[in-house]
Amino acid sequence: MSTPWVRTALAGLTALAVAGLAGCGGGSGSANSPSSASAGGKVTGKVTVFAAASLTESFTRIGRDFQAAHPGTKVTFSFAGSSDLATQINQGAPADVFASAAPANMKTVTDAGNGAGKPTTFVQNQLVIAVPKGNPKGIRRLSDLTRKGTKVALCAEQVPCGAAAKKALSSAGVKLRPVTQEQDVKAALSKVTLGEVDAALVYRTDTRSAAKDVQGIEFPESKNAINDYPIVVLKDAPNRAAAKAFVDYVLSAKGKAVLTRAGFQAP
Amino acid sequence: MVGIDEQDVVARPGGAASPRRVQRVPMGLMIPAAAGLAFLVLPLAGLLIRAPWTTLPRRLTEPGVLTALRLSLQTATTATGVCLVLGVPLAWLLARVEFPGRRLVRALVTVPLVLPPVVGGVALLLAFGRNGLIGRWLDSTFGFTLPFTTAGVVVAEAFVAMPFLVIAVEGALRGADIRYEEAAATLGSDRWTTFIRVTLPLVAPGIAAGALLCWARALGEFGATITFAGNFPGRTQTMPLAVYLALETDLQAAIVLSLILLIVSVAILALLRDRWLTAP
Numbered sequence: 001m002s003t004p005w006v007r008t009a010l011a012g013l014t015a016l017a018v019a020g021l022a023g024c025g026g027g028s029g030s031a032n033s034p035s036s037a038s039a040g041g042k043v044t045g046k047v048t049v050f051a052a053a054s055l056t057e058s059f060t061r062i063g064r065d066f067q068a069a070h071p072g073t074k075v076t077f078s079f080a081g082s083s084d085l086a087t088q089i090n091q092g093a094p095a096d097v098f099a100s101a102a103p104a105n106m107k108t109v110t111d112a113g114n115g116a117g118k119p120t121t122f123v124q125n126q127l128v129i130a131v132p133k134g135n136p137k138g139i140r141r142l143s144d145l146t147r148k149g150t151k152v153a154l155c156a157e158q159v160p161c162g163a164a165a166k167k168a169l170s171s172a173g174v175k176l177r178p179v180t181q182e183q184d185v186k187a188a189l190s191k192v193t194l195g196e197v198d199a200a201l202v203y204r205t206d207t208r209s210a211a212k213d214v215q216g217i218e219f220p221e222s223k224n225a226i227n228d229y230p231i232v233v234l235k236d237a238p239n240r241a242a243a244k245a246f247v248d249y250v251l252s253a254k255g256k257a258v259l260t261r262a263g264f265q266a267p
Numbered sequence: 268m269v270g271i272d273e274q275d276v277v278a279r280p281g282g283a284a285s286p287r288r289v290q291r292v293p294m295g296l297m298i299p300a301a302a303g304l305a306f307l308v309l310p311l312a313g314l315l316i317r318a319p320w321t322t323l324p325r326r327l328t329e330p331g332v333l334t335a336l337r338l339s340l341q342t343a344t345t346a347t348g349v350c351l352v353l354g355v356p357l358a359w360l361l362a363r364v365e366f367p368g369r370r371l372v373r374a375l376v377t378v379p380l381v382l383p384p385v386v387g388g389v390a391l392l393l394a395f396g397r398n399g400l401i402g403r404w405l406d407s408t409f410g411f412t413l414p415f416t417t418a419g420v421v422v423a424e425a426f427v428a429m430p431f432l433v434i435a436v437e438g439a440l441r442g443a444d445i446r447y448e449e450a451a452a453t454l455g456s457d458r459w460t461t462f463i464r465v466t467l468p469l470v471a472p473g474i475a476a477g478a479l480l481c482w483a484r485a486l487g488e489f490g491a492t493i494t495f496a497g498n499f500p501g502r503t504q505t506m507p508l509a510v511y512l513a514l515e516t517d518l519q520a521a522i523v524l525s526l527i528l529l530i531v532s533v534a535i536l537a538l539l540r541d542r543w544l545t546a547p
Contacts, residue, residue: 083515151415156498158515179415180497181504183511191497194389195398196414 043242044072048094050085051077052101052229053186054125057209058262059099059250065258066249073242081184082106082160089114089234096243099231099250101125102160106230116237119230122250123264125203126226127164128216130192135215137198142172142219145199153191153200156181161188164225165201172221189214203227205263228267311529318526319519326523331500331509336527339505342417343485346424347432350481353425354432355474359462361433362440373437380430387427388494395422395495419496420503424485432474432481439473440466479536486532 051059056079063075078085078095082105089095090112098115099122100106106119131139137150145152154176155162162181169176179197182188188200193213207216231250233243249255256266326332360366361373379387395402395413406412413419447469451461467474489507496503498512506528513521 081515087518153497156512156515158512178499180499182498183493183508183515187493194392194396196392196396 042072043070043239043245045074045239045242047073047075047096047239047242047246049075049077049097049099049246050089050093050095051079051097051099052082052085053079053184054101054203054205055079055099055229058205058259058264061258062250062255065254066246069249070242070245073245075246083108092236094236094238095234096237096239097231097246098234099229101227101229102163103228103230104160106232109234110232114235115232116235116240117233119232120247120251121228121267122231122255123229123259124226124267125205125229125264126218127161127168127201127222128204128207128218130189130200130202130207130210130214130216131198132192132195133213133215135217139199139217142169142174142221145176146174150199151197152176152178153180153182153188153197154178155185155188155201156183159184160227161185161201161203164222164227167225168201168219168221171224172219174221203263208263229264314522314525314529318522322519323523323526326520327527332524332527334501335504335506335509335524336531338417338420338501338503339486339507339528340531342420342424342505343482343488345421346428346485347478347482349421349425350429350432350485351474351478354429354477354481355436355467358433358436358440358477359466362437376433377430379427384427384488384490385494388423388491391423391426391491391495395419414495415497415499415503417496417502420492420505423491423495424488427488427491428481428484431484432477435477435480436470436474439470439477442473443469475539479539483532483536486528 049059049063056077059077059079063077066075067073078088080088082100082102085098086100086105086108089098089109098106098109100109100119103119103121106115109115110119129139129142129145131137137144137147139145139150144150154165157163157166161184180191182191182200185202185206189202189206189210191197192200192202193210202216204216204218207214231247233240233247237243250259260266357376361369361376382390392399392402392414394400395405397403397406397412397414402412402414413422443466447465448461451465452458456464487507488505489511492503492505493508493511498504498508504512506524510521510524510528513524
């Protein structure tokens with residue numbers, strides 16, 4: 001009988017458990033990835049990058065390019081919600097680099113003394129209105145979302161895209177009653193993809209990566225709720241030299257080009 | 268593994284004149300049993316130790332918490348009712364009627380058990396969503412859609428929890444002595460009357476156990492609910508959803524919310540179990 005109870009408890013605390021497990025593995029991570037930065041500045045070894053879920057497509061691409069530019073390196077990603085990643089890092093997960101989708105989650109990590117140096121804002125992301133391809137409801141601006149019979153999904157205020165949506169809506173003076181407050185931006189987007197809602201407020205990059213099913217409508221008020229993405233090398237990075245090289249690569253013109261193509265904008 | 272403690276021999280209180288000796292517990296069972304118990308209880312201990320107990324009363328009085336708790340209890344209870352109405356006849360069919368493809372049907376009933384709940388939620392959307400197989404018809408005929416409604420929460424919970432009830436009741440039916448039903452039949456009772464007057468009372472404890480299991484599973488349901496019914500306070504935000512979102516910003520709040528759900532559900536289950544399942 002106790003299994004469902006335990007499941008109940010675990011349902012809400014998965015991240016905690018994951019963080020704990022990751023913490024246990026902390027010691028072995030560094031032993032497995034010997035790193036060396038020779039006199040010529042050549043970097044090798046494994047780099048573990050914890051990055052916000054919205055960076056999945058662009059960072060995977062950047063990781064491939066980085067490996068090609070630095071033979072002997074191997075970039076491994078863990079993509080998840082920024083707050084989950086921040087919790088894992090503070091619980092001792094063996095990561096080299098943290099790229100967050102919101103300054104607040106980065107602050108959690110740096111406040112705990114786990115950042116090496118100051119984080120750099122490397123891109124910004126902006127909200128757009130995601131509608132099904134063809135825009136069947138003819139939505140043009142933010143106030144159209146309040147029309148009767150229009151179902152809208154927002155992110156919950158606790159996650160970055162929800163906080164940004166709240167800011168954008170209040171600056172536009174639009175009172176919106178969503179049918180749901182989703183747990184992350186991808187969940188909000190999937191409600192549009194599945195046709196369950198008529199519109200959702202998501203990041204521009206999300207509509208780019210789902211261009212097959214949805215289209216993004218820009219709205220001026222999103223300028224008031226721009227999301228900064230900070231990146232930092234972590235204090236306990238098992239491979240600090242390669243971590244620094246990876247961050248430099250993200251900030252380089254080549255990295256910026258990949259990110260811009262995905263819909264991000266330069267800070 | 269030679270020496271076994273003599274302490275294992277325990278006198279049972281209230282036994283006959285000569286104290287009955289309990290069989291020694293073999294170490295081969297005792298050690299994994301203790302490990303199993305520790306495995307199940309340790310995470311709970313972690314929760315209890317980390318809990319900020321002083322803030323618990325204050326959290327309880329926050330309006331959002333009580334709303335979510337009430338919604339959780341209401342939807343889990345309704346879902347259990349739905350599962351009883353649909354699941355008990357299904358269990359009877361599987362246990363008592365020979366029909367072609369019965370094994371396949373039995374396997375299909377367990378599908379929600381192996382399906383990750385989030386996938387279950389997507390599957391529900393594809394069936395009952397606004398553009399789903401049946402949902403499209405519901406919308407065009409009655410102008411009614413299930414996603415993002417409290418009814419949608421009940422549907423998601425019932426989908427995930429019903430297999431627990433069906434499996435428990437089917438097991439009880441298979442364990443029940445079929446001769447009672449045969450005797451009723453020889454006395455002229457038709458199958459419906461036999462089911463109501465003989466079978467149901469016979470397997471009542473099994474049904475109660477299944478219903479409790481089903482209720483507990485429905486109460487803890489997260490993945491299918493948030494995917495199918497979404498998350499809106501007062502309408503579809505049950506306690507597990509509130510816990511998940513609290514975890515985004517405030518670990519302490521998440522722990523307290525988990526504890527509240529845990530305490531309430533354990534209390535209710537213990538109460539019902541004593542009443543229903545320990546009767547001789």
